[in-house]
Amino acid sequence: MAIALNMTLFFAAQMQQSKWIGTVAIGDQAKLTRTTQYMDTIDIRVTDYHVEHDPKKLSSFHVGYQFELQKANRNLLLSESLPLKSTLHTYYALDERCTLVFLTPKRQSIEKMSLGCLY
Numbered sequence: 001m002a003i004a005l006n007m008t009l010f011f012a013a014q015m016q017q018s019k020w021i022g023t024v025a026i027g028d029q030a031k032l033t034r035t036t037q038y039m040d041t042i043d044i045r046v047t048d049y050h051v052e053h054d055p056k057k058l059s060s061f062h063v064g065y066q067f068e069l070q071k072a073n074r075n076l077l078l079s080e081s082l083p084l085k086s087t088l089h090t091y092y093a094l095d096e097r098c099t100l101v102f103l104t105p106k107r108q109s110i111e112k113m114s115l116g117c118l119y
Helices: 002-015
Strands: 017-026 029-038 041-050 060-069 074-078 086-093 098-102 113-118
Touching: 029 113
Parallel strands: none
Antiparallel strands: 017 029, 017 113, 029 041, 041 060, 060 074, 074 086, 086 098, 098 113
């Protein structure tokens, strides 16, 4: 009985997550971004690599944030454990599955952009 209840709770929690993945390539450089959102937390993993090489072999970082919804297309991300305690991400939907994400609303550039598609 306890195992069935735990399995039910596990699957219910998994259904509340949204997972996003995307790659942006600029010349011979690429950035793979994987994001998982659950309730008011967001977990972001970024891997930078050369297009002709295996992404697992180059630089990567992982951050976790609490987030607050802001005005249209913006989230305020907060983390006490990082040197930069807060950041503001701006989102632009490309279609019903994919979104462009800019790390800052003021200086939007390709270097500060990622792509996320729901899967």
